[in-house]
Amino acid sequence: MLPSLVVLLTLMPQAFAINPGIKASLSDKGLKYGSHVGASWLQEKTGQMLIPDVEGDIDIKIGSVHYWLTSMKVSRIDLPEPTVTFTENVGIKVGMENLDIAVHGNWKTKFSFIKDGGTFDLAVFNVGLSTVIQLGSDGQGHLSVASAQCDSSIKGIDVSFHGGGSVIFQPFVQFFKSKILNQIQEEICPGIEKYVNDLESQLEKMQVSFQVNKDLSIELPLVFPPIIQGSDLEVDLKGVFYGARNHTEPPFVAGTFQLDQQSDLMLTVGLSEFTINSAAFAYYSAGLLQALITDDMIPKASPFRLNTTSFGGLIPQLPKLFPNMLMVLHAYASQTPTVSFQPDTTTLNVFWSSKFYGIRSNSTYIPFFRLDMNATFSSKFFVSDEKLSGSTALDNLTLTVGATEIGTFQTESLQKLLELGIKSYLLPMLNKKLKDGIPLPTVHNVQWVNSMLKVNKGFVEIATDTKISLQEAKS
Numbered sequence: 001m002l003p004s005l006v007v008l009l010t011l012m013p014q015a016f017a018i019n020p021g022i023k024a025s026l027s028d029k030g031l032k033y034g035s036h037v038g039a040s041w042l043q044e045k046t047g048q049m050l051i052p053d054v055e056g057d058i059d060i061k062i063g064s065v066h067y068w069l070t071s072m073k074v075s076r077i078d079l080p081e082p083t084v085t086f087t088e089n090v091g092i093k094v095g096m097e098n099l100d101i102a103v104h105g106n107w108k109t110k111f112s113f114i115k116d117g118g119t120f121d122l123a124v125f126n127v128g129l130s131t132v133i134q135l136g137s138d139g140q141g142h143l144s145v146a147s148a149q150c151d152s153s154i155k156g157i158d159v160s161f162h163g164g165g166s167v168i169f170q171p172f173v174q175f176f177k178s179k180i181l182n183q184i185q186e187e188i189c190p191g192i193e194k195y196v197n198d199l200e201s202q203l204e205k206m207q208v209s210f211q212v213n214k215d216l217s218i219e220l221p222l223v224f225p226p227i228i229q230g231s232d233l234e235v236d237l238k239g240v241f242y243g244a245r246n247h248t249e250p251p252f253v254a255g256t257f258q259l260d261q262q263s264d265l266m267l268t269v270g271l272s273e274f275t276i277n278s279a280a281f282a283y284y285s286a287g288l289l290q291a292l293i294t295d296d297m298i299p300k301a302s303p304f305r306l307n308t309t310s311f312g313g314l315i316p317q318l319p320k321l322f323p324n325m326l327m328v329l330h331a332y333a334s335q336t337p338t339v340s341f342q343p344d345t346t347t348l349n350v351f352w353s354s355k356f357y358g359i360r361s362n363s364t365y366i367p368f369f370r371l372d373m374n375a376t377f378s379s380k381f382f383v384s385d386e387k388l389s390g391s392t393a394l395d396n397l398t399l400t401v402g403a404t405e406i407g408t409f410q411t412e413s414l415q416k417l418l419e420l421g422i423k424s425y426l427l428p429m430l431n432k433k434l435k436d437g438i439p440l441p442t443v444h445n446v447q448w449v450n451s452m453l454k455v456n457k458g459f460v461e462i463a464t465d466t467k468i469s470l471q472e473a474k475s
Contacts, residue, residue, distance in 0.1 A: 019254035020223045021239025021275035027232045028086065030266030030466070035084040035094070037468045043079050051103060058179055065111045069120070069180075072105035088230050090148060091135040099127040107161055118163025124184060126155030131192050135228060141208040141221020141238070147196040150189035157181045215288055216279065217244050231263060239272065241279035243286035250274075250281040255458050262463040265450065270461040276339045290332035304417070308358065314417065315409045318368065322358050328365065330355040334372065341455050346379045347395075353402060371411065372402040373418070383453040383462065387437025392430055394422055445469040 026034075051072035058065045078100040087093045101124045108117040134148040157177050208221035218241050227234040242248070254274035262268045283289050295306035304310050306327045312319035335351035352373045357365035375397045381390035399415040401408070440448045440462075451464035 019256050019274075020236035021254045021272045021278065022220070022237040023234060023257070023259050023270040024237070025232050025234045025259050025262070025268040027263050027266055027268070029263065031084050031086065031092065031233070033266055033466070034468075035082050039079050039082055043077060051105070054180070054183060056179060056183070063111060065109050067110075068108040069122075070106045070108070072103050072122075074101060075104045075121075076100075076102035086228055086230055086233055087132055089228055091133045091145075091228060092233075093130070093132045095131075096127075096129045099129070100125055101127065116164040118161060120159060120161045122180070123158045124154055124181075125157065126153075127188075128153040128155075129188065129192075131189070133196060135226045135233070137222045137225040138204060140204075142203050142206055143222065143226070143235070144203060145196055145200050147189075147193040150192050152185055152188040154181055154185050157184075211244065212241070213244075215244050215286060216282055217242050218279075232261070234259070239275040239278075241275070241282045243282040243288075246282075246286050248282075248285045250278045252277065252281075257456070257459040259461055260454070260456075260463070265452070265463040266465045268461055268463040270459050272459040273339050273341045277336070280337045280339070284333050284336040289337070290330070293329040293331060295326055314413045315369075315406070317407055317409065321406055322366070322368075325358045325360075327368070328357050328359055330357070341458055341460055343457060344380065344455050346381060346455055346460070348377045348379070350375045350377070367405050369404040369406055369409075370402040371414065372400050374398050375422075381434075381453055381455065381460075383440070383451045384437065386440050386448055386451055388434070388440060388453070389437045390434045392427060392434065394419065394427065397422070 051074070053072070054069040056067060058067060078098075080096060080098050083095040085093050103122040103124070105120055105122070106117065107120045109115070128151075130149075130151045131147065132149040134146045136144045136146070138144040157180060159177060159180065209217060209219045211217050219238050221238050223236040223238055227236070239254075240250070252274065254272055257270060257272055259268050259270045293306070298304075298306055306329060308319040308322045308325045308327060311327070331352060331354045333351060334353040337351070338349045340347045340349075350373075352375070353370055354373070355370045356368040358368055360366060376395040377392055378395050379390055379392040381388060383389070397415065397419055399411045399418060401411060440451060442448075445468060447467045447469070448462075449465040449467050451462055453460065453462050
């Protein structure tokens, strides 16, 4: 049960900056769903549970019997739905009442020179458990956990021995009951503490930096310890992208933002424009936002070719100076593209330059001119049927001559041609894809359900329910 509670926390991306780039909030509804999945997982794992061997001595008035209980496995568990709540400024409290466990195993005894053995069935009734798991940060960006409080109780126990001289041995079961009951009860809270300590060790080893692709990585350590209130838990994460080969800090900082309270949905994730723009800066600073375009890359059906003849209608002097010459275009971002979020609207500003060259017969280049472009796009996004959908439009485009080796010329016709290409070719392709919808990704067997997307000033948030698959646990 506890592992699945932590799953929802560790799925939330994690961060180191003055302000986080990513926030994630787990609601009380999400916490209870996590505990339900954990209880189901534990119920299914019953048959695989092994219990450590137990041995000891029992005084049966006529002497001392040494006993061994070995090869113990849980044969049945009646696991009630646990109660889980947030403990403000501390962590998570887990409570359980009326847990019944049946165990089957082997027994062996030695009384003086008499040895005996067989099998046994042990039933533990009405187990109660209350534990508080404290959540924090280890200072290295990892989520930390610790056992802050634990109480347990057992109302009853029954033992039946089979085989060997068990008929003779059964009358002394009463002596065993209290001994075994006390021993089990003494092990419950230390067992919980050991599990929490093991979990803490695993969390300390978790990565906080991840390779997104060969060119991009993202750092997701915790910025602050989790913020725990009575109704939710929030983690604040760095959320900064870097070039895989060039770990350059972006020349801008994250602003502050606050997630909306979504108590009717399990999980809310907020992504700031800082995080998006850090990815754009990482690509830009690594020199990856550029391309060399040749005529053979233009669709054959296009009437406009990348040669001086085609450009003659736009720049009359070009074919006169260099008749019927193939051209090559070096296009590159002249500044970092920027994304800004305003209520219900996402705006993208693109700063692009294109250097045009002629190709001599010996394959060397002749510089012709450079065009500088600034374009602004606006988009509307929403989630439907667990797919990202929306639409994008061109708001503004300006084209100017940045440099020329062929003399002055006007850009109005070039700008109209570029606008036509964007509106007739680029945007229809993009909008068709958005209309069809882009499926939201699944993470670690977690699917998003009833998702809602909202664009706010400075950040976008997705609030969602989740569906956790236990297929991995079954395999």
